[in-house]
Amino acid sequence: MAKVFAIANQKGGVGKTTTCINLAASLVATKRRVLLIDLDPQGNATTGSGVDKLTLEHSIYDVLTGECSLVDAMQFSEHGGYQLLPSNRDLTAAEVVLLDMEMKEHRLRQALAPVRENYDYILIDCPPSLSMLTVNALSASDGVIIPMQCEYYALEGLTDLINSIQRIGERLNPALKIEGLLRTMYDPRISLTNDVSNQLQEHFGDKLYTTVIPRNVRLAEAPSFGMPALVYDKNSRGAIAYLALAGELARRQRASRSTAPA
Ligand SMILES: Nc1ncnc2c1ncn2[C@@H]1O[C@H](COP(=O)(O)OP(=O)(O)OP(=O)(O)O)[C@@H](O)[C@H]1O
């Protein structure tokens, strides 16, 4: 049964999509079955997975509104090696259309139910807002992975984000956990990075992944070729960091299984 993780942060440009694509490809490289869901009307995870967002026959929008099944909208990312549920600007309308639908917060969870057992991991790329789309992602997920840059304002936004996740969780999905915080675009030469990093460590302890994602130009270049960094330049520091993250994720999973009550 797949573990479902929402990759979320209402702050824009923190590395959500980069994390989704590269973590998905790294999990595939370690023989996991992965489905990546692009839940952002920007469609960046779709393009970055090598799928043309302008010529989609079906997208996540059709799945959420019940016009087609998830399997009908799915496409294979050739370079990434994972299945993709693509998105494009059509999804902007979902915010309004969903409001009039039954179970509006649970549409994604319902759509995922029949395919969960076909995957080891399902990753959801959220838009940079706490919209109805993000609420659907949080309702469908076991945990939230929060990518963040180590800057002063990031800490302020983080408190709001965690409070919102807890509120939404209590109402719609009591089992929802903060799976982990991921430091992205990390540059240890900047002293503020180290200060913020130390504060994160103090506040969040084990929730903070030990793996950090460095600022690496290969990670920024790869999406324009529709590739994860692992295929674009497998020896790049970015590609290696995301492989390490996949390893850390799997280790945590094993550790939590071995301590779970029988
Ligand atoms: N570790 C990194 N090193 C260098 N560039 C990066 C790194 N991570 C992300 N980027 C670049 O930073 C920009 C923002 O990253 P990304 O699109 O992943 O963020 P996002 O949180 O998904 O943004 P949005 O909120 O708009 O969806 C992109 O141009 C991406 O290529």
Ligand SMILES: [Mg+2]
């Ligand atoms: Mg994004």
